[in-house]
Amino acid sequence: DTEVTQTPKHLVMGMTNKKSLKCEQHMGHRAMYWYKQKAKKPPELMFVYSYEKLSINESVPSRFSPECPNSSLLNLHLHALQPEDSALYLCASSLLPGTPPGQPQHFGDGTRLSIL
Amino acid sequence: AQTVTQSQPEMSVQEAETVTLSCTYDTSESDYYLFWYxxxxxxxxxxxxxxxxxxxxxxxxxxxxxxxQKAAKSFSLKISDSQLGDAAMYFCAYRTSANTGNQFYFGTGTSLTVIP
Structure with a gap:
């Protein structure tokens, strides 16, 4: 069983819809990540939160809006998406470096998003 | 930025046999962490x-x-006594040891097929 929980597992939305993806962990991790993954490709980093503050934004279009309301929860708000945004969206969490160092990321099952 | 290379997009192995997946990386750091997912x-x-x-x-x-092999910047994964459940995409990943290093760098992945 995964310790990082993502909801929903599947989402189909039109290009004019507004929806949100949710990610939750209760491992005390203070780094949380959003990735986008296409089939047979590695995860592409979108955002990194450290201590609930956005620390990395990999030039992601503004139609994706992340939010970290507390240390356990990470949201990704979606608005006016394009068909090419259809992908698996993965959330991950980890201890921050030095706490101790070299901690792996723990991934959720992902949300499979389809844009009509 | 660090780069991680997996030169084998696809590999296959007979059940119960051994297979090795390759990964190389490029970094100027002396201390870091490597993962296989x-x-x-x-x-x-x-x-x-x-x-x-x-x-x-x-x-x-x-x-x-x-x-x-640190000098060669190589990090290969050996799977012994391969099982059908080992069939998957395998990603090599790199993480810096620096306290600001929340980012993981993933390789392009190797798709492993296990033949019964």
Whole structure:
């Protein structure tokens, strides 16, 4: 069983819809990540939160809006998406470096998003 | 930025045989961490094995072991006694040891098929 929980597992939305993806962990991790993954490709980093503050934004279009309301929860708000945004969206969490160092990321099952 | 290369997009192995997946990386750092992740068709990324760069001893986890060659910047994964459940995408990943290093760098992945 995964310790990082993502909801929903599947989402189909039109290009004019507004929806949100949710990610939750209760491992005390203070780094949380959003990735986008296409089939047979590695995860592409979108955002990194450290201590609930956005620390990395990999030039992601503004139609994706992340939010970290507390240390356990990470949201990704979606608005006016394009068909090419259809992908698996993965959330991950980890201890921050030095706490101790070299901690792996723990991934959720992902949300499979389809844009009509 | 660090780069991680997996030169084998696809590999196959006969059940019960041994297979080695290759990974090379480029970095100017002396201290860092390397990981192998497995992603079965169910799509959850699972940590397989971790290696600290300052340790000379190769990491081992049951049937999984690594051959870490720091000077050559090589980090291959050996799977012994391959099982049908080992079929998956395998991603090599790099993490800096720096306190600001929340980012993981993933390789392009190797798709492993296990032949009964």
């Amino acid at each position: 497995k992603q079965p068709p169910s799509r959850q990324m699972i940590l397989v094995i971790r290696q600290e760069a300052y340790k000379q001893q190769n990491a081992t986890e049951n049937r999984f072991s690594v051959n870490f």
